[in-house]
Amino acid sequence: MADGTGDPGLTVKDRHAAMHAALRQRICLLDYPPGMQLSEIALANEFGTSRTPMRRVLARLEEEGLVQSVHGVGTIVTDANITELEQAYRLRVELTALTGVLDPVMPDALFLERLKDLIDRAGQMVASGTPKSFTQLDMDVFQALLELTENAPLRHVLERLYYQTKRLWLVRAIKAELDLEEEYRVFLHELEAIHIALKSGDLTAVAQIQRAHISMSFNRLLHHRN
Amino acid sequence: MADGTGDPGLTVKDRHAAMHAALRQRICLLDYPPGMQLSEIALANEFGTSRTPMRRVLARLEEEGLVQSVHGVGTIVTDANITELEQAYRLRVELTALTGVLDPVMPDALFLERLKDLIDRAGQMVASGTPKSFTQLDMDVFQALLELTENAPLRHVLERLYYQTKRLWLVRAIKAELDLEEEYRVFLHELEAIHIALKSGDLTAVAQIQRAHISMSFNRLLHHRN
DNA sequence: TGGCAAATCGTTGTGCACATCAGGCGATGA
DNA sequence: TCATCGCCTGATGTGCACAACGATTTGCCA
Incomplete structure (x- = not known):
């Protein structure tokens, strides 16, 4: 109750x-x-x-x-160790690229407004953000960008993989094993790039930008394991 | 009991x-x-x-x-109608190609023996095969070829998509809306091509062959809707 | 005789009591 | 003192009875 x-x-x-x-x-x-x-x-x-x-x-x-x-x-x-989740992470990288190929859907003006708000939140995050609040923002962004494809099975699988792998980052961030300020700046830059690509109507580019950043984020996680 | x-x-x-x-x-x-x-x-x-x-x-x-x-x-x-499962089918096509990219594993000699047996079964199918027995063979082949990747999440998703979409073919075949003899011959030819690619050690080729045949099979299903 | 409403039936959803199991704790004996 | 056996506790797994719900049927009334 x-x-x-x-x-x-x-x-x-x-x-x-x-x-x-x-x-x-x-x-x-x-x-x-x-x-x-x-x-x-x-x-x-x-x-x-x-x-x-x-x-x-x-x-x-x-x-x-x-x-x-x-x-x-x-x-x-379950434990969130990177060795067991590496396969899921790499699959997620490839599937993200597919969002620009399988049933991409051009967003309306309202969507761009929502994205603009998310970018603003990301900007504030650089100044005063905690790992947890950043993860919350990342989840909201993920859910929003998921609407850029109408392929329901693809969305389902991507959502599953996202929540499977997302804890890796937060665990590392809390243990202060990541350069948080850089993580925030990179994320803000990604959102701005996505915004530019969206305004030009290039959904394939949006997917490739996401793919690139997920891949780079995973590499940062790998290289920081001391 | x-x-x-x-x-x-x-x-x-x-x-x-x-x-x-x-x-x-x-x-x-x-x-x-x-x-x-x-x-x-x-x-x-x-x-x-x-x-x-x-x-x-x-x-x-x-x-x-x-x-x-x-x-x-x-x-x-649930009903197995092609319009609702088209998204799943196309996603399956793309994911099948990924089996040659994500953690492909070179099979041992025993695997080639098993594949040879499956090819023999496919040969007999051309002579005397029912749609149901053919589907059973197709399931066995699918499970075998799934071992060519070690990526567990990919295998999991592919298995799910396979069983979601497989009924489409059997429904059509039973209603005699497909050229069964051609279906059998094409399948046999696919297995032989996979066998050749496997012997040459080209796992990417194996994945591409599968991808091509799944795509073509889907197109045959689409075009036969009268 | 037609139509509408209430009862009935079968099904899935829920709550609870019990079975089953793994780990820890303590008594007991060598 | 230590090893070992057995109990005890708390957890998940199972079975059953009942609630909630929807479709159908039935019966009453106009």
């Missing part, structure tokens, strides 16, 4: 999706750090339901590789 | 995976045709378990787009 998921005519699948999104958010923002044990009963109580629906949500998170349930032990948030 | 999933030290997840694979097989071989209503209780009884584990399996099948559960109505096998 008191979880914000009250029922204004919402169907059951919407409530499941809300719980899933909430838990995914907490895991990827490290509110639930790797290795933390989740309690089905506690989560069920928090969301005002019982174990049965909560177990369904946790099973989905397990399919997505964010938690792992072991009989008799518990449900543990 | 009497389902073949007896427990020789198998863990619980293995039994879930076995039930999932069995139902997926039945759906994709049209033993459970589109529109058919599945009974949770009947399936649970058949597999010697209760509704709770069966519902977990069905929920996963729903995530994969093979069934759809509606509260108060039932669990129905």
Whole structure:
């Protein structure tokens, strides 16, 4: 109860999706750090339901590789180590490029407005940003740019890969193993480049810019492992 | 009971995976045709378990787009119409090409033996093959060729897309809307080409051959819609 | 005889009690 | 003192009874 998921005519699948999104958010923002044990009963109580629906949500998170349930032990948030996620990261790089090829959709003026707001937020981030607030902004940008393709399966897979790999950056950033100021500046520059490409209507260029930055971000993660 | 999933030290997840694979097989071989209503209780009884584990399996099948559960109505096998699956098919085409780029793995001699057996089966198929037996062979070939990449996320996504889109061909073939003999010959020719490319050690070529044939197969499906 | 409303039936969704399992803790004996 | 066995605790997995829901049927009334 008191979880914000009250029922204004919402169907059951919407409530499941809300719980899933909430838990995914907490895991990827490290509110639930790797290795933390989740309690089905506690989560069920928090969301005002019982174990049965909560177990369904946790099973989905397990399919997505964010938690792992072991009989008799518990449900543990998975570790985010770069060696196991390297394959997912490289696949994500290639799939991002495909957004400019498979069913790209030209955005409307409203979209450009939203992107402009996100760029403003990124500008403020350079001045005063925490790793967590930056990740939150990155998630919002990702969700927005995902609308540039209408290919539903592609969007589904990209979303899955994004949330699988995103924790890598945040873990490193919190441990101060990254040059945060440079990360912020590079991200701002990426958004500006995407904005320019969008105004020129070149969706392939938008996809390639994203691809390049995801690849470079991964390389920075690799090289900083001391 | 009497389902073949007896427990020789198998863990619980293995039994879930076995039930999932069995139902997926039945759906994709049209033993459970589109529109058919599945009974949770009947399936649970058949597999010697209760509704709770069966519902977990069905929920996963729903995530994969093979069934759809509606509260108060039932669990129905989804329709396999080409317009909704076109996006998935085109994504599958592109991802197949990636198997030659992301973590390709050179097969051993045993693999070539297995492939040779599959080619023999394909040869017999040309003489006396039913659409269903051909689909079964195609599944075996797919699973074998999937071993040519070690990228686990890529394999996972490809498997999902394969089983999402495979029913399209079988539906058309059963309705005799395809030139079956040509389909068999083309498939045999594809396997021979893959075999040649494998012997030369060119995994990129193997991926491109697959990509080309998947694309051509999709075009044949498109053009035959009268 | 036609139409509408209420009851009925079958299905999926939920809650709860119990089974099963893994790990830790302590008693016990060599 | 240490090793070992067994209990105990808390977790996930399972089975069952009931609630919620939608489609169909039935029966009543105009």
